[in-house]
Amino acid sequence: MNQLTNAIGRVLPEAVEGYGKVRPFAGAFATVPAMMRQAPKIKRILPDEQKLVKDIETVFKQIPIKDGMTLSFHHHLRNGDGVVNMVLAVAAKLGLKNLTVALSSVFPVHAPLVEHVKNGVVAGLDTNYMSGPVAQAVSQGVFPRPVVFRTHGGRARAIECGQLKIDVAFIAAPAADDYGNINGVAGPAACGSLGYAFPDAQYADHVVAITDHLVSYPLSPVSIPQTRVDYVVQVDCIGDPQGIVSGTTKITRDPVGLKIAETTAKVIKAAGLLKEGFSFQTGAGGASLAAAAYVRQMMEDEGVTGSFALGGITGYMVEMLEAGLFRNLVDVQGFDLDAVRSIAANPQHLEIGADFYASPFNRGAAVNKLDVVVLGATEIDTAFNVNVVTGSDGVVMGGSGGHSDAAAGAKMTIIVANLLRGRLPIIVDKVLTATTPGETVDVLVTERGVAVNPQRQDLYEKFKAAGLPLKNVEELKQLAEKIAGVPQQITTGDNIVAVVEYRDGTVIDVVRQIK
Amino acid sequence: MNQLTNAIGRVLPEAVEGYGKVRPFAGAFATVPAMMRQAPKIKRILPDEQKLVKDIETVFKQIPIKDGMTLSFHHHLRNGDGVVNMVLAVAAKLGLKNLTVALSSVFPVHAPLVEHVKNGVVAGLDTNYMSGPVAQAVSQGVFPRPVVFRTHGGRARAIECGQLKIDVAFIAAPAADDYGNINGVAGPAACGSLGYAFPDAQYADHVVAITDHLVSYPLSPVSIPQTRVDYVVQVDCIGDPQGIVSGTTKITRDPVGLKIAETTAKVIKAAGLLKEGFSFQTGAGGASLAAAAYVRQMMEDEGVTGSFALGGITGYMVEMLEAGLFRNLVDVQGFDLDAVRSIAANPQHLEIGADFYASPFNRGAAVNKLDVVVLGATEIDTAFNVNVVTGSDGVVMGGSGGHSDAAAGAKMTIIVANLLRGRLPIIVDKVLTATTPGETVDVLVTERGVAVNPQRQDLYEKFKAAGLPLKNVEELKQLAEKIAGVPQQITTGDNIVAVVEYRDGTVIDVVRQIK
Known part of the structure; x- marks a missing residue:
């Protein structure tokens, strides 16, 4: 097999069996x-036709669902999702084989998927993020075909462009009427935004709503x-509320995390971005929320009203909306009960x-x-390429989600990270699995200093003028290695277990089976 | 040219020059x-690209718009619309020829279109309704190609199915941001729902927002x-608020109209449809509102809560929503300021x-x-086919709009009409221009009696049991002729000036040039 080298220097085969031709990442x-x-x-549909069907098995027979089809699912019910397992159990019962599951993110609750793969019911997986037993199974080479990793935006693109063709979209519907209108804001499994299911509903050949909360039309x-x-289809229960939304996420109390968060806020201010109309995305973790808290303080101090906060929405962002610090929340996914409550009631929450x-x-x-977007990393290299797919042991434990998308879009992309992750330096010469390309990453903030991507000399000058603790990324790497030593290179097998697509559908990297 | 006879007996050519092959209405x-x-x-679009363009002429050059293209527009600004004339003036200035205008409805304010047709700038018109000088010009054969009449649902279908291909959609935007998000609920030209523009925005090759109310993102x-x-594109003014929304429409005081309205309400009750979850559509005219008022009274008397009112929404329907008589309003177009206020603020107003x-x-x-839907007619024939396209003089003065769509969908379709229109009987042997087929029309209510379509024997029995003043449609016709005489047959020329498509894209009739 001939090989290619993509724009960030990754050597890739020209084609991957079970995936097809590789279009190399080109920038x-x-x-x-x-x-x-x-x-x-x-x-x-004729005016007197009905859509209500008695059970999922009947849907399988009416469509009919056949071997080799692609079934899609959204992940808004997260680790409380009951629908994927419910549908795949029917597929297994009916003896279907070689299905592809296109599930926007995979959680520990989806462990039964591994058995379906072993039994031949499922052969392919197309997702943006995964954690738990399925991720481990991927790394162990359990899937007969390489898994396709996409970004959240890349999945929407792939569906809209016909590159991820969905035969049947099964949509977990927290609330639905008998004519198929769906929302995520009512019912026992209310999860807020249903944004990740929108492309599936628009482009699948067949669309099935699975609900446990059937309401009067409309x-x-x-x-x-x-x-x-x-x-x-009406079922007893589409998910476990405990696993769907968390309680309110708390801001970290870890002093290192707080220091990084404080520095991050200073970086934003020094960049000149903290002004009227400021827009912001950050994660739901405790350290990210801490950054948001420092940003908030500065917004209050300077009387700045932001335009919008974007992405996965937490109660902290809801608080900022309600306090008038942002005019709008733009919500593709809610992370907690406050986000669900807000999107249900507040017209400024889109x-x-x-x-x-x-x-x-x-x-x-x-x-x-x-x-500005503030993002995490499991590894970052001296070219600012970020890995959020594999962990320090080379095992799959994440995925881009919206990481690469927000990094590409934002005026300034900040990666926040402790210099050491566990006992390993977070900065390496070359990340094991490139997920987000360095050209879209502007700043790395650690507890020991701030490194600026050399292509952003403009930011470097501003940060210098503001007296920020600037360091070269190489220096930071050496600092970490001085503490923890140079980490051993992970060695993987040859078998490609996953193909990591960049948001535009080119291949930025592959994941190989662990040894 | 060979001829066809369609399912309601209309004799049509196999093809019409400037329209193409005729698919005959088949049911x-x-x-x-x-x-x-x-x-x-x-x-x-790249993250740093802008969408704001300084004027419409620049948009024409950037796309670029060429001879023969189809430009689409919505009609939510009704007789206050300033955008169609503004855009076509640019087309004329740039010397473009042979354009097709796909405008969901045409009003008197669009009179300049006639000059553009005479000058060769515009050659085709695709619309669902027209009144005023353009309608007269159509009947006089001013257009070089036959105009295509569609229904509101048929236009959406034609766009979605690629049968009405839009090169450029110009969307009059009461409010917009600089990245092209649009709504109809803010700004000086607020018109409420923008529903008729949705298909254009989804399927046009190019989409241009024209706004006079540019707001901060998002x-x-x-x-x-x-x-x-x-x-x-930001302009000074997209429309005249006086022409966009009316004040609150008043219920008729005409005793004949009130009698018809009262009978209509009794018909609905006798049909057994006035029960929990009742859904209803009616027009915005005084007589239709009177029917709504009688229906409302019965709902209140019997403690019935309706599910939804549909269609063009008036303040009267808003009142019923706010009084809890309907759970939802489902709004494709608002007719007055109360409808605009309600859709902007009430989450039950969709x-x-x-x-x-x-x-x-x-x-x-x-x-x-x-x-139930309550609809009007300019003529109805003894096979219950309805004409809402041409008047008693054979001149175009309307169009289906949602007439045929609602008639096809509703469990019971009621046509309300005075037995005489001006001095002419409304019931004829054969309507001049068939718009809505008799098979989708169930009941005709006049001041002299109620006629039931023979295919709805079930309704006949119920109405008889309820003591309604039933008459055969032939009897009603004779009653009218006894008063006003048998009307003279209108004679038209041979030249086909318009093709009337049924909602599924088949041809239900043609309109010929007046003599």
């Missing part, structure tokens, strides 16, 4: 789309419309689809309007 | 779609998303697109969920 904005939008079949508000939904959030191939995703 | 539910959805080109709520909008409202070729339009 964050190098790929120009050249296709028409995916065009599902035009259907109809449901309101409508997040996914009746015009795209073929069947509605629900958007994954395409609107982050697709690179439409006329403008929300990430393009971000001033 | 309201006889046509099964067999195509894929329209697939526009996939585009992108606009909220979002009716048409940034992901589909290519350019934003904005829907034309496809959701009425398309026959998706997985379920809202009209399919209607219990």
